[in-house]
Amino acid sequence: MDISFVILVEMLYAIASLVLISAGLAVVFGMMKVINLAHGEFMMMGGYATITAVQLGVNVFIAMLIVAPLVVGVIGLIVERLVIRHLYGRLVDTMLATWGLSLVFIGLATMIFGNTTTGISTPIPGFAVGDYQINGYNFFIIVVAILLVVLMYAVLKGTRAGLIARGTMQRSDMAAALGYSPDRIYMATFFCGSALSGLAGAILAPLVGLVPTSGGAYIAKAFITVIAGGPSLIAGLVSSATSFGFVSQVFTFAISPVIGEVALLVAAVILLRLMPQGITSRFFKGKL
């Protein structure tokens, strides 16, 4: 009984962390059709921002939830102005340029922080469920992921900015027709996407050690999750994170973490073979 509860929590946690990891990339891809391959490094910078802030005496939750997203959002803004905006409409070129940027960030972080693993300890203690100890931080991650999805839905559905955003997702010239400068919309979107990446990096930082190359572990997973999700932003994100999280955890518990990771990848290949445009090109059509 206890064990099934523990496994359920682990599964929810796996799904939640996939949602967190992919959210920033999904926003940028969904709105701008830009694949930001420096996404993992944005997360890495979120992690470093958190750790640095904590070392400077900032409360860990403030560091994670406010400082890191802001810092990374601003970095994203600079990147957008300097590089990305010159490449709109050139999908492959933006991928390559952001790949180059990811290397630049790794190099910079190495020069600033060095390659030694750093980290902070988790701010929430573990607790017991029957005979088992559970990592209390897992619940925090699950809660944050749920809040994030709800917030994204509320913003898109309920605010004027969300309306413009939805319009832009449907037809990129729509916003211009409504009298909004696409330039500013893209800027704002990239800021939000980067901030989300920073948030994800910050929240995962206490769980896993941080090195400048940490981003590499996330980008592939995020990339796969977003592409497999397909055209709908939220439905795609949640549905593909759920499928992949479920598959990988089943195999992790049944066999081993490596097989779990491989199962996730194999699932991605099969899924894209069956639904070349992603899950939401077939199901949940027209949803957000």
Next chain:
Amino acid sequence: MSLKRREFLGAGAAALATASLLPRAALAADTIKLGSILDTSGIFDAYGKPMDQATRLAVADINAAGGLLGRQVEIIDYDTQSDMALYSQYAQKLTRQDRVDVVHGGILSASREAIRQTMRKTDTLYFYNVQYEGGVCDRNIFVTGVTPTQQVEVLVPYAMKKSGPKVYILAADYNYGQITARWIQKFVEENGGEVVATDFFPLDVSDFGSTITKIQQASPDLVVAPLVGGAHLSFFRQWAAAGMNTKIPLASTTMGVGNEHKVLTSAEGDGIMVAYNYSQELDTPENKAFKEKWKAAYGDTTGIHELAVSTYQGIMLWAEGVKKAGSLEHDAVVEALESGISIVGPAGNIAIDPQTHHAILDVHIMEVEDQKMKVVETLNQVAPVDTQAVCNLQENPDDNMQYEIEI
């Protein structure tokens, strides 16, 4: 067959090197060249940078004491950027163009294997100063790091005495981890215990949530975790986050090699049992002097770790060998080193085992306490029995392979 090949290669290589580099070799005869090949950038630089610093410190010490054979020692170093292909390239450069007298370096076992044959073909003496899985048998190489038995045979009985007979093993999924796990199993059984499960993790796994649940299902008395690298460090963090660190004791043969215990908070790290050749907390005059020299050279001592000290000791052993041989000639130095030479380094007395070209050294059992490694017990002059079981260079000087040690 392999002999024929070596002759063929050796002759050709020598001809090539002499033809292209005669003038420079003659010109630089006044210094002794020590080649250093380490990852001082890229993902392994946490290991490589202090090793590089230790190399410089050792050579500075030798030169300050008047050099070797009346000549100064010069370092020629390359940064392999954590890229295996560059090891091969720089090894060629060191041996054929720079024509160094000795090479110290290599971090991962793969990097050692990438350059070992080049060293052998060109008769360049090679020192590998890293803790590794054991079994390399090659007259041209000297290994000054600890091998699994040297740690495990000491650590496992101690840890089991403190906890209990049921042991769960979590090991890094590569050569070192696989072999170490088997030694752990052997020593657990010899001490009347039982291994309830063994799990292997590739070096990039950083999420151990499900594993921690599995361990709880098995409810062992002790977890032995030879996990390696930055990603695996998150195990110790997640273990503590789940509150397990107060319930089941941990032992490791790797935690702390790259100063990982300083990254974990004391709440996370305290109580983990380890066994190494070196700890910064060793209270010996040699260690104090070493730390002071390091501090004078680099500002602070936080960077010093096991591998850096191994590197320092490796270079000192080589220097001792050269002094004893009174020459830089390859075979003379090897014979001098095989004569049971020893030095007293920061980690205590360290001697070369003539049979295996590995090191006989002190092993300290330690417990992590407040981000430090507190020495609990010291075992003097532990021999590399694992490699001794498969390798005897006195009997087979032409041996040239890495044995998979059968347990």
Next chain:
Amino acid sequence: MDRSAVRDVIVTLVVSAILIGVMPMLISTYTLTVLIIYGMLGLSLGLIWGFGGILCFGQAAFFGLGAYVYAISAVNVGESTLPMILAVLLTAGFAALLGAMMFYGRLTDVYLGVITLVVTLILFKFINSTAGPQYVIGKARMGGFNGIPGFQTLNVPGDPGAYIWGDAYYYVCAVALIIVYLLVTWLLRSSFGRIAIGIRENETRMALIGYDVAARKTVLFAAGAGIAGLAGALYASWAEIVTPTLFSLGQSAEIIIWCIVGGLGTRLGPIVGAAGLAYLKFLLGQQSMIDNTLIMGLVLVIFVLFLPRGLVPAIGALWQVSVGHKVRRRPARRMRRARNG
């Protein structure tokens, strides 16, 4: 047309003969060998991507596969000829299966990128977790993270004792690259190559004309993978060890950077880009001022922003401007669509 083909071959042979003779005076042959091998690897992606419009994030997978196939079969056979052939054929075969799966599934651009990336990751993770003693193919231990050392390197066919190494190996690799280059030239001049370019330009139209686009892309993909496999086998024989890092995403990234910097849609560009950047990396290892990753990243960003067509076409254009407009050949401006299509 035929006359220009003959001229092309002659120019290639003369220029490369001069380069083979001159380069060893500047760079040691050991390093040159690996630059040549990387050049071949660059060419393999240049063929698939530049002329087939297939952006493959997993070219390193074929490189690694070729190296591993060579290493494993060399350990078992103890001679290098069959392993070389196997490295090319098995890699091409694997790519044909993968390609058929993707192209008949009508996967394009980003989705193609994801699949090739994922396949690379799977291979990497698999090879990386084969350290245990149970992973044995014939006599070869897979070795996991540590890789496979100590296999038979290239020998004179039929005589396992007669190793080809050092300068001789350099000449072998150089000749291999020239042969591959000429084969690629011939392929691109043939109907198959021209049809491939047509497909790159407009897949739907080529299908409506009646070409089996998926089959042709599969064949081209396999051909490129075969070249990468050969490069991998030559690399294995050069390095005398194969490790899973050959499959890494970082390696894939480098190949893509080579192509971009050298110039896509040209045969020469990817070779020049590969050899040039690999040599730059080699030189950078001798300094410790600036982090090397940073420099590589900056190079890529700058090229995408300011010189998206790459070095070789840019130099070609400069040449034309300075020589005047006498050159009748159309400039290599053909890539825009394929890259952003």
Next chain:
Amino acid sequence: MAETVLETSGLTMRFGGVVASDNVNFKLKHRELRCLIGPNGAGKSTFFKCVTGLLTPSDGHVFMRGQDVTGWMPHQVASLGVGIKTQTPNVMDALSVHENIWLAARRFFDPAEARARTGDVIDRLSLGPIARTDLGQLAHGERQRVELGLVIVTDPWLVLLDEPAAGMSAEDVDRMTEIIHDITRSASVVIVEHDMQFIRSIAETVTVFHQGRVLMEDHVDRVMTDETVRRVYLGKKA
């Protein structure tokens, strides 16, 4: 009675809940010229795509010369000797006019024959002066003409054209009319078209689509005067 070269039975295409093509039964005879008309969203293009293999119909069958080609890939359909031109100009922009047409010819003929035929078509369509120009640099009308060249260079027995006259000048349309009449000498032709002027000048039988179904099928003159057709389609103009 002439042989039926193209036939669909119960052809249906659904997108989610929308039925874009609803139980269409269609027959085309040898050397017949047929126009498909209908307001936007009537299902003409969906029907066209199902026939050419660009879409796989949800239901029903497509037959060409009696052979069931339902669900075939476009290249298989084209390989039967069917010439297809899609709605938007679909050409290889970075290649020259000559190369474009040569690629089409090469599909069925050896290189020498392909070159000869390419030359013929270039003459026939008066493309000589621009034969070496890249398609990307040509005007819309010229591109349409080149695409027609791609279609006819292989002497297809069935030609399917989706809006060949869209966006063309009056002069271009005249030339197009001529070419199409030329084609009908040896092949059957289906044209999806909006331009009524153009249809009047070429068509005999017209099929009218409305809401995914075939509304009526008759001679162009009678269709033009039909009340229902005028209401659903032309009524807007009147």
